[in-house]
Amino acid sequence: MAISGGFIIGAISNKKCLVDKKIADNVTLCNIISITLIAGIGIIGFTSILMLISANTSEVFFELSAFESNYLTSYTAPDRETTLIGTGLIDVRLNFINEDRKAYAQTANESVDHTDSNLNVPQIPMPNVTDPNLKVELVASDLKYPTTMAFVGKDDLLVLEKNNGTIKRIVNGNLLDEPILDLNVANKIERGLLGIDVARQTLDNATGEKTYVYVYYTQAIKDGDDMCSTFTLCNPLGNRIYRFEWTGNELINPNLILDLPVGPGADHNGGVIKVGPDGNIYALVGDGDSCWEDKYCSTSTYEDSVVNAESSNVPTGNPPDGRGGILSISPFGEPMLGGENKTTGILADHSPLNKYFAYGVRNGFGLAFDPISNKLWDSENGPGYGDEINIVEPGFNSGWLRVMGWWPVENAQPLPPERGYFGSKMVTIPNNLETFADKGRYSSPEFAWNMSVGVTALEFLKNDTLGSQYQNDLFAADYNNDYLYNFKLNEDRNRLDLDGVLADKVANNNAELDDLVFGQGFGIATDIREGPDGYLYVLSHIHGNLYRIVPK
Ligand SMILES: [Ca+2]
Ligand SMILES: [Ca+2]
Ligand SMILES: [Ca+2]
Secondary structure (H helix, E strand, O other), X not given: OOOOOOOOOOOOOOOHHHHHHHHOOOOOOOOOEEEEEEEEEEOOEEEEEEEEEEEOOEEEEEEEOHHHOOHHHHOOOOOOOOEEEOOOOOEEEHHHOOHHHHHHHHHOOOOOOOOOOOOOOOOOOOOEEOOOOEEEXXXXXXXXXXXXXXXXXXXXXXXXXXXXOEEEEEEOOEEOOOOOEEOOEOOOOOOOEEEXXXXXXXXXXXXXXXXXXXXXXXXXXOOOOOOEOOOOOEOOOEEEEEEEEEOOOOEEEEEEEEEEOXXXXXXXXXXXXXXXXXXXXXXXXXXXXXXXXXXHHHHOOHHHOOOOEXXXXXXXXXXXXXXXXXXXXXXXXXXXXXXXXXXXXXXXXXXXXXXXXXXXXXXXXXXXXOOOOOOEEEEEOOOOEEEEXXXXXXXXXXXXXXXXXXXXXXXXXXXXXXXXXXXXXXXXXXXXXXXXXXXXXXXXXXXXXXXXXXEEEEEEOOOOOOOHHHOOOEEEEEOOOXXXXXXXXXXXXXXXXXXXXXXXXXXXXXXXXXXXXXEEOOOOEEEEEEOXXXXXXXXXXXXXXXXXXXXX
């Protein structure tokens, strides 16, 4: 199976087999549909995709010539949908890729020179925004599968490249050739250099305030050292957060402040980190889904799975190992003391449970603090249905793997024809949740996509630079539609301001998203950040571009 171009664009697993064994009643045949899409992006674009489909215990391999092939129609039977991860970062759903995405996918290119008309490759169209008073500018290009970014100064930002482990710097729109830092990363599927945030903090009174940079990555001895030979023997050293000092030119004095297990599967690593208004570091960590490869699905038992854990709402499961939630730690890696008498962690006094700010999280790529309320919001990715946006209160239980979105996780057939449509089976108070001695509290999402869109980044826009109508709004992005979304909040800042077909907090279909669409065609925005100039910066994972949304 040809995988050229060197970049694994993606794979997904569907762990429903495991879930079904545990949860569904009277399920004697565990139907597995597990699809892995691995696409390599070569110099002239996408070059190959591997799809592994095993259904009803049979396995079928499809090898496709990437997006050049008409796989959308060839391989997506109208009565059965497939699930895949498109970027190695995000759960997406092939069948919901719309016509525009198809066109875009065919023109995606690793490093298009926009100025050279002699290049015999299609040009990447510029993204667009719906507001006629705004426009999109190209700030920088030639990034290699960037994931996230953070500003260290005005017109000065650091960008992470997922697979190389390189931290690049863009100053006044110029991408510097040499990386600021080149880390050794495991980079298969959703592993890699994943999250960054920056804060001015005083961590030592003797030395005063400094600029600190927090980085989340899958550390390895060398780039691409991803091998996991058994469930307990994995070459990647861990999903780790380091705190660096920024000197103005260099990242120095790395301090390991969080060390999480990795593997055996390579997806659901989360990776987004944000420094909160309280100065603590918040990290969304996926559940470590071990069923992404067929060999793990078929040879392991549910009991061996990393998702068989209390943190994934299996009260009889394994103790939490740091995955499947949002962790909060001090700049020194200590737990936040938000529990009883502020002397324990929020959920417990022992590690790593004392570092959980939230749990019951399958995976996600969005964390953002409301600049008005200081509350944390997240986005989470469902297994084909039930992508979410949530308010994350301390001790928040998002419900996975009992509920995703508003829908139960119980189907014996993981990808039924009506996938995404659970009709009246909406769950407001799920059963069998882990509560950690009543310290954890479930709450329903503030918004859910019935059919997964592969939601990615979240960001609040603090300034009115784009117009007062956008000030303090929440912005999000997705994979499937390549949309940017604009959500308004209510006055009390405790829910989204949704009406009409969205008053039910559910996008039942893509048409219901129309009023939320703020832009499109950014090439899979994996990060959105408000710059020091008050404009919205959008990082394109596939285009390798950094865009900025500004007034006309
Ligand atoms: Ca490297
Ligand atoms: Ca949830
Ligand atoms: Ca609706």
